[in-house]
Amino acid sequence: MEAAHRSSFLREWILTVDHKKIGILYGITSLVFLFLGGLAALVIRTELFRPGQDVVTPDTFNQLFTMHGTIMIFGFVIPMLTGAFANYLVPIMIGARDMAFPRMNALSYWLFLLGGLVLLSSFFIGQMPDVGWTAYPPYSIESKGLGLDLWVTSVHILGLSSILGAINVIVTIFNLRAPGMTFSRLPLFVWSSLATAFIQLFGVPALGGAVTTLLLDKHAGTIFYNVAAGGDPMLYQHLFWFYSHPAVYVMILPAMGIVSEIIPVFARKPIFGYKAVAYSSLTIALLAFFVWAHHMFVAGMQLSAGIPFMVTSMIIAVPSAIKVFNWLATLYRGQIDFKTPMLFATLGFVGLFTIGGLSGLYLANVPVDLHLHDTYFVVAHFHYVLFGGSLMAILAGLYFWFPKAFGRMYNETLGKWTFALFFIGVNLTFFPMHFAGMLNMPRRYFDYSYDPSLAWLNQISTIGAYITGVAAVLLAANLVVSAVRGAKASANPWGALTLEWQTSSPPPHENFEEIPVVTSGPYEYGEPETPRKRFKYGQTVGGETISG
Numbered sequence: 001m002e003a004a005h006r007s008s009f010l011r012e013w014i015l016t017v018d019h020k021k022i023g024i025l026y027g028i029t030s031l032v033f034l035f036l037g038g039l040a041a042l043v044i045r046t047e048l049f050r051p052g053q054d055v056v057t058p059d060t061f062n063q064l065f066t067m068h069g070t071i072m073i074f075g076f077v078i079p080m081l082t083g084a085f086a087n088y089l090v091p092i093m094i095g096a097r098d099m100a101f102p103r104m105n106a107l108s109y110w111l112f113l114l115g116g117l118v119l120l121s122s123f124f125i126g127q128m129p130d131v132g133w134t135a136y137p138p139y140s141i142e143s144k145g146l147g148l149d150l151w152v153t154s155v156h157i158l159g160l161s162s163i164l165g166a167i168n169v170i171v172t173i174f175n176l177r178a179p180g181m182t183f184s185r186l187p188l189f190v191w192s193s194l195a196t197a198f199i200q201l202f203g204v205p206a207l208g209g210a211v212t213t214l215l216l217d218k219h220a221g222t223i224f225y226n227v228a229a230g231g232d233p234m235l236y237q238h239l240f241w242f243y244s245h246p247a248v249y250v251m252i253l254p255a256m257g258i259v260s261e262i263i264p265v266f267a268r269k270p271i272f273g274y275k276a277v278a279y280s281s282l283t284i285a286l287l288a289f290f291v292w293a294h295h296m297f298v299a300g301m302q303l304s305a306g307i308p309f310m311v312t313s314m315i316i317a318v319p320s321a322i323k324v325f326n327w328l329a330t331l332y333r334g335q336i337d338f339k340t341p342m343l344f345a346t347l348g349f350v351g352l353f354t355i356g357g358l359s360g361l362y363l364a365n366v367p368v369d370l371h372l373h374d375t376y377f378v379v380a381h382f383h384y385v386l387f388g389g390s391l392m393a394i395l396a397g398l399y400f401w402f403p404k405a406f407g408r409m410y411n412e413t414l415g416k417w418t419f420a421l422f423f424i425g426v427n428l429t430f431f432p433m434h435f436a437g438m439l440n441m442p443r444r445y446f447d448y449s450y451d452p453s454l455a456w457l458n459q460i461s462t463i464g465a466y467i468t469g470v471a472a473v474l475l476a477a478n479l480v481v482s483a484v485r486g487a488k489a490s491a492n493p494w495g496a497l498t499l500e501w502q503t504s505s506p507p508p509h510e511n512f513e514e515i516p517v518v519t520s521g522p523y524e525y526g527e528p529e530t531p532r533k534r535f536k537y538g539q540t541v542g543g544e545t546i547s548g
């Protein structure tokens with residue numbers, strides 16, 4: 001009995017090639033990373049609570065912000081969006097039974113776990129990387145211990161996992177769409193995942209090259225970055241940002257996709273400007289490869305080289321703004337129901353991402369960036385887009401698809417409280433950083449005793465960080481308890497029209513009893529006949545079974 005039980009667990013989870021289970025494994029693993037990265041952040045904020053504070057040593061502080069950034073980007077946001085959400089949703093949303101290459105899909109997950117564990121192992125041997133998530137040479141190659149080596153190894157493994165995942169998403173979307181699921185009927189999350197997968201495919205190799213040269217310089221005596229021998233550290237920055245700027249869109253495009261799914265459902269209106277929203281994802285993905293040097297304006301670049309990047313960086317804000325206006329137009333005169341996912345998607349994502357996008361435009365401006373580069377203003381900017389943007393959308397999506405994945409409802413009241421605390425916490429933490437930055441507080445410093453007048457801004461930030469910590473605990477409690485004891489969820493609790501809601505909660509193995517035939521677009525709310533027209537098979541829509 002025991003053994004049989006164990007072997008079924010092994011078969012069900014460890015050996016699984018089912019995209020839904022792999023998606024859930026990705027999701028749980030990324031959430032663990034979120035909590036670890038969050039703990040690092042709380043220690044960082046405690047150290048910065050007042051000038052002269054001595055909670056950790058300066059060395060440990062360097063290690064903590066390096067681990068925080070690396071874990072959040074490579075261990076949480078990217079795998080959550082491209083591993084968990086894309087895996088779970090893309091096949092069902094296009095009416096497929098699984099990903100195109102299910103075994104390779106499992107390999108992507110196990111590589112992700114391995115890469116993550118390699119990074120964490122640095123903690124257990126007491127040699128965490130201390131070079132920042134950007135690992136600029138020459139400092140990074142001169143760092144002592146195994147930190148950099150583990151960081152590079154981990155980035156390589158995670159990069160391989162990303163590339164395999166991206167190939168799967170692209171091939172699945174091109175080849176496995178159900179009959180009638182034309183490109184003009186693809187749900188917007190699928191469009192955004194497609195654009196994202198292309199970015200990963202073309203961007204990750206540059207990162208692989210960049211971090212390999214660090215190791216070669218450190219161990220094999222090459223001189224890529226040895227200025228005395230004729231090397232040039234700028235090369236690394238070019239390679240690194242050629243991947244890492246597009247990577248910020250890996251972290252935002254699927255988030256925009258999630259929000260584009262949720263807003264029409266809770267506004268009970270078709271999405272405004274479907275084509276504009278879909279094509280703007282592709283435009284962003286393309287433009288993302290032409291703005292990278294806006295991270296290097298002060299790195300010794302000539303002004304004539306900076307100006308074109310300033311212009312492209314401003315242009316890339318246009319397709320993002322197009323999406324924001326389309327979401328607002330979708331909300332306009334909708335019958336809005338502020339359930340937890342909708343709160344996270346609208347007040348959370350749309351509100352806060354817009355603030356982050358605007359501060360991005362300031363930074364894209366060369367004369368402004370000369371003053372603000374490497375100050376807390378930049379920290380404020382990227383946390384508004386990553387915490388206010390990516391994380392808020394991830395949370396919206398977790399609550400929204402929770403009933404589908406687990407067949408149980410989350411607790412709505414607790415969900416709303418969690419939203420309120422996250423919203424207050426994130427603004428208290430990051431809004432004051434704009435001012436700290438304009439008062440010239442440099443990022444990555446361990447102390448600010450040289451200017452104690454910065455204390456009050458930092459104290460507000462630290463208090464805000466603790467509030468988000470409480471919110472995170474409420475989130476975890478809601479998810480865990482509801483997965484076990486929540487009320488049973490129906491097939492389609494939100495009355496949504498995309499295909500994943502037209503099958504049971506949780507969906508059967510291979511998703512559909514019978515492959516659906518699609519006859520209309522995904523957001524035709526307000527047209528009572530639509531569900532029947534659209535799904536000509538024995539599925540359940542809003543609690544009713546459709547026949548014929």
Ligand code: HEM
Pocket residue numbers: 134248249251252294295313314316317320356357358360361363364365369372373374378381382385386389390
């Ligand atoms: C409206 C679009 C955006 C523009 C114009 C923009 C512009 C910029 C610029 C110019 C910088 C460099 C500032 C400096 O170091 O002096 C920067 C930094 C950064 N941005 Fe954005 N950004 C935009 C959107 C985003 C989005 C959507 C994300 C992520 C979801 C993001 C994440 C980051 C990160 C992580 C950094 C800091 C990297 C580092 O130095 O560690 N940005 N942004």
Ligand SMILES: [Cu+2]
Pocket residue numbers: 244245248291292294295
């Ligand atoms: Cu950038």
